[in-house]
Amino acid sequence: DTAVSQTPKYLVTQMGNDKSIKCEQNLGHDTMYWYKQDSKKFLKIMFSYNNKELIINETVPNRFSPKSPDKAHLNLHINSLELGDSAVYFCASSRGQGGNQPQHFGDGTRLSIL
């Protein structure tokens, strides 16, 4: 009964390819997020959606396009993958946007660009 689940867990692909990562939460939360954690372990917000609407877009290249078909799902599509995209991508969710709502993370997708 995983709360926030991401697929795939590992993704190895060539530079220039297009790939997608899927995320689903069964917590009934309204808000979902995508984070990128680089090799130095810094965890940075990329996008946030609330009830399927984009509310945060943190200067991410437009090769990255999130899509939220419903409030339980937030997928991430990446076009023309570059070497610098290699990282761990975490999906997270929270009950709402309020300051005291903690975020719960998925297990991460380890993306390696060859």
Place this chain on the structure above:
Amino acid sequence: QKEVEQNSGPLSVPEGAIASLNCTYSDRVSQSFFWYRQYSGKSPELIMSIYSNGDKEDGRFTAQLNKASQYVSLLIRDSQPSDSATYLCAVKDNAGNMLTFGGGTRLMVKP
């Protein structure tokens, strides 16, 4: 640019000792503060949240917040080897839902 600073460590403590992890933040209007634990190769796991000045205790963990000095700390009493992990401090302001993370402190508890 909102910043959250942590000493990257590693912080090494013997088993049974108190581990003290510190975090400073730059945005004065920050209202919510979280500590996450991340084992190597795993996802961040929420262990403590604190919203008011003072101490908040939960089992072996105590979070301390001082908004005037803009720092938040985490104390781990009776440290165990299983506490060895990276501890991430995260700060959120009340206006939005953006969580800003520090770079994490790696804690090593030696038997």
